[in-house]
C-alpha cells in the first residue's frame with residue numbers, strides 16, 4: 225500500500241472523509257491469502273473473521289476461493305450477507321449456546337468444535353446433521369497470545385473424547401488445535417501436528433475414522449512493516465503434514481496473517497502541549513480506538529509522520545480520551561507537528577478496528593476501501 229499511496233494522498237483522504245481513518249487495501253488481503261496458500265499448497269485455508277470481520281475482506285477472499293472460520297452469530301451474518309456458501313464455513317468456537325448451534329445450522333454450516341463432554345452433549349439433538357472437530361490443547365509459553373490456555377482438551381483426553389462421541393453416535397471428522405497467535409516460529413505447529421498424528425493413528429486402530437486435521441492459525445506478520453518470509457516459516461509445517469496419509473484433509477484457520485498488513489491508520493493531531501522536556505501530541509485515535517491492539521494484542525505498530533519535516537524532538541503520541549493510559553508512544557523522536565498534522569500507523573489490519581471501543585464517545589475510525597492493484601482508481605468505496 226505504501227508504494228501506491230503517497231503522503232499527499234493521506235491529506236486528501238482526510239480532507240474528503242475526515243479523521244481518523246483506516247485504509248483497507250483489498251490488494252494486500254489478496255496478496256497475503258495467495259502467499260499463504262502457496263506456502264501451504266495442500267491445506268485449505270479458512271479465514272478466521274475475528275481479527276478483521278469486514279465485508280470487503282470477506283468478498284475479496286470469497287473471490288479467491290477461500291473458506292471461512294466463524295465463531296459467532298455476527299460472523300455467520302457477515303459471511304451470509306456476502307453470499308458465502310455455508311459448505312465453505314466451519315464454526316470453531318469451542319463453547320456455544322444451543323441457540324448459537326441452531327443459528328449456524330439454519331445458515332447451513334454443519335462443522336463445529338468440541339473440547340469436553342458437556343459441549344459434546346449439546347450436539348445430541350443435531351447428531352444426524354453435524355460433523356465435529358475435537359480441539360486439542362498445546363500450551364505455548366512462547367507466544368504472547370496463548371490460545372491453548374482457555375480452550376482444548378489435553379492430548380491424553382483426546383482418545384476418550386473421540387470414543388465418547390462415537391458411543392453417542394456423533395460424527396467426529398478430525399482434530400484441531402491453535403498454538404497461539406503471532407508465534408515466533410513453527411516449532412509448536414510441528415509438535416502439535418506430530419502429536420495429532422499419533423492420536424489419529426491410535427484412533428484408526430480403534431476403528432474410529434477421523435479424516436481431517438485443522439492446524440489453526442497463528443501465522444505471524446512483521447510488525448516492523450517488512451515482508452515476512454511465510455514460505456520459510458511454513459517449510460517445517462509442510463514437512464510435518466507430509467507424514468500424514470494423503471487421505472487426511474488438512475485445513476487451517478489463518479486470521480492475522482491475512483488481514484494485518486492490509487490496513488493503515490491515519491489520525492490527526494488535535495492538540496499539543498509542552499510538558500517537561502517532551503512535546504505531547506493528542507491524536508484523534510488511540511489505545512481505546514484503532515491502537516487497542518497495543519494493549520490486548522501486545523503489538524507495537526510502526527508509526528510515522530510522513531508529511532512533517534525538520535529537527536527531531538522527544539515526543540509523546542497520545543490518544544484522545546481523558547484516560548492517562550491512553551498513550552500510543554512515549555519518548556518517540558518526531559519533527560515538530562502542527563495541529564492537524566497526520567500520523568500514520570501501519571500493519572494495523574488485525575485485532576485493531578475489530579476490538580476498538582468508542583470510550584469517551586470518540587468514534588471508531590472509518591474504514592475506507594481501496595484496491596492498490598487498480599491503477600488510477602484508488603478509492604473504491606466508503607464503509
Ligand SMILES: *Cc1c(COP(=O)(O)O)cnc(C)c1O
Nearest residue numbers: 272316405441442477478479480
Ligand atoms: C483467533 C482465532 C484464529 C485466528 O488466529 P490468528 O492467530 O489470527 O491466525 C483461528 N482460529 C481460532 C479458533 C481463533 O480463535
